[in-house]
Amino acid sequence: MAPSARIVVFDLDDTLALSKSKIAPQMTERLLRLLAEKPVCIISGGRYEQFQAQVLEELPLTPELAARLHLMPTCGTRYLRWEDGAWRDVYCENLAEDEKALIIEVLTEGAKSLGLWAEQTWGDIIEDRGSQVTFSALGQQAPHQEKAAWDPDGSRRRALWEYASARLPGLEVRSGGSTSIDVTKKGIDKAYGMQRLLEFLELPKEDVLFVGDRLDEGGNDYPVRAMGVPCVAVTGWEQTVDVIDTILGDETDGPVPGLLDALDVR
Incomplete structure (x- = not known):
């Protein structure tokens, strides 16, 4: 077999x-x-x-x-x-520098306006990965248990995805891990x-x-x-x-x- x-x-x-x-x-x-x-x-x-x-x-x-x-x-x-x-x-x-700056601005404003900017975090909330910018609601090094409990039904990520997608039409916005949103070049x-x-x-x-x-x-x-x-x-x-x-x-x-x-x- x-x-x-x-x-x-x-x-x-x-x-x-x-x-x-x-x-x-x-x-x-x-x-x-x-x-x-x-x-x-x-x-x-x-x-x-x-x-x-x-x-x-x-x-x-x-x-x-x-x-x-x-x-x-x-x-x-x-x-x-x-x-x-x-x-x-x-x-x-890789994303261009002006694209990364716009992504960071939109993700930051969106998270704050939607009440998703956490006070207690573990590491960077927004990370420039060169070819991708990632928003991690609790920080890059958040404990697994905290991340699993933050958005069990996906509604928080969906809200930020909708906010960012509407303001970044020329880029690809998608839900990443249990607390994250990823943005890359379109397609x-x-x-x-x-x-x-x-x-x-x-x-x-x-x-x-x-x-x-x-x-x-x-x-x-x-x-x-x-x-x-x-x-x-x-x-x-x-x-x-x-x-x-x-x-x-x-x-x-x-x-x-x-x-x-x-x-x-x-």
Whole structure:
């Protein structure tokens, strides 16, 4: 029983690890084993430095395994590959300085006018990620429990998304993580990153398996599903471990819903 996917693509926060946290030892072991069998891509709204802190520092990669790993920070607006002993840009779709200034102004005014500018925060509320500007209501380093409780029904993010979208018609505004709004160049989301990845690897979308926690309509993983890539929804990194175990042919505690269909396993 062998999965058909030729590359496995993962979201990062709440898929490979808790938001802004390092991957667990169990995930490190699974990723190393998976990389020994096939290429892996990580695509996330986070900046490259988050990939370093959350994944790369915990993943003892040999040059051979590193060459199989594809990194797509800031929702695929940037793409890095291992080359000549370092992670190097394949491309980077940076925003212009005037665009970033306008985005920061709109997000700040919107959050304050809607009552979403929190008094207690953990780290930067608005972060310039070069190719993306991100609003994080409680700050970049907020505890997972605080973030999960801030907007459980998505209404706060929806309100700020509507405010910013109306004032930034020439840019792409979308809900990011559990407390965040991301803004990039128009037409750039995770589907854009996935399409660029497929072009570079010369693969059809049917040869990909995407694993993410925000595949619901409006979630930042949804554009990947909408473009027709086989997808599996997870609720946290522990379930992603089960997904990888299934791909590797290991026994799991229970089936992950939709996984066998997405893998086209018979």
